Amino acid sequence: MQLLSDALLRVQPSATVGISQLARQMAQAGTDVIALSAGEPDFDTPEHVRAAAVAAIGAGKTRYTNVDGIVELKRAVAAKFRRDNGLDVTEDDCFVAAGGKQIIFNALLATLNPGDEVVVPVPYWVSYPEIVRLAGAEPVFAQASQETGFKLTPEALEAAISERTKWVMLNTPSNPSGAAYSADELRGLAAVLMRYPNVHILTDDIYEVLVYDGREFATIAQVEPGLAGRTLTMNGVSKSHAMTGWRIGYCTGPREILKAMTKLQGQSTTNACSISQWAAVEALNGPQGFLTGWREVFQERRDMVVARLRACEGLDCLVPEGAFYAFPSCKALIGKTSAGGRALATDEDVVMALLEENGVALVHGSAFGLAGHFRISYAASDAELIAAMDRIEAFCAGVR
Structure with missing residues (x-):
């Protein structure tokens, strides 16, 4: 056996x-x-964030929390999305997990079935196709290269989408290439996706704060609001606030998907670390200079x-x-x-x-x-x- x-x-x-x-x-x-x-x-990790964690311990905030995160953190997440990304969301549209990887894992495992396909641009973060496979679906690779600046073109995206496509993965700025899509480049991809109303988008924006040479960060639901109803926008404090070990990721997206993710997380890890959540509240609400x-x-x-x-x-x-x-x-x-x-x-x-x-x-x-x-x-x-x-x-x- x-x-x-x-x-x-x-x-x-x-x-x-x-x-x-x-x-x-x-x-x-x-x-x-x-x-x-x-x-x-x-x-x-910034001192004010560490101090918030110590204060949370002193205040006894060491109990189980809501599966999808404390209300205070979800409010901070919603405020961040409104402030930095122009996404009109509230805490009811937000979800917290033990790192960005768990956000992706929850979303894909909660929605994929055998025979479904997920478009994964190449080069990709190593975990994307493996999480798709673990969920029983198939990754479909949309090729980019050094010649395209390691960015997915609208033509390559269109060629990769089929009637079985359930998700398209995006990552900007990119791990491993460092490529960052401009708003205009995202609009080109969005124009393709608008023609496929059954395809959802998962955008991994974990490196949002690290764009160089005066560039402005953009995310796809921001540049094309018509996609907001089927876009899961994922972020976290790991890279932005040097909090990799604290394990806090967060997202906003369709409430039906967030509800499914909560159900799944309730039967796996339950809530993210309570102390880390309170530290993340300070990370998002506190000084950003x-x-x-x-x-x-x-x-x-x-x-x-x-x-x-x-x-x-x-x-x-x-x-x-x-x-x-x-x-x-x-x-x-x-x-x-x-x-x-x-x-x-x-x-x-x-x-x-x-x-x-x-x-x-x-x-x-x-x-x-x-x-x-x-x-x-x-x-x-x-x-x-x-x-x-x-x-x-x-x-x-x-x-x-």
């Missing part, structure tokens, strides 16, 4: 988690490793990392418009041999050779659906980034 479920056997392990865990194991064994494989701000300084630091790091990558023999890199990732092409290295003698047949070979021979942990592009690239996170200190770039440059120079 088979022990594991068919659903689980359809799912691949997370490559980002796997590489990061391997890097930690190597470091614990004494290897000098610079890990740029995880997507986590290196800043501390520090975000400008953080964004400036990330942009400076981006500029340095991209310049250094472009100087490496065999690498080519677009300038990311947001998030804190670069996604360079390493196609010119494939088919060659590393200085340590490893045959570089794939982008995964490039990444593993770089880790084993030069001690830099990155994630191969094929894990994100686009071979011939790798993802580097510049959410690290300047010293770590400079040292890592020195090692990457040395590795590329040694390839023959």
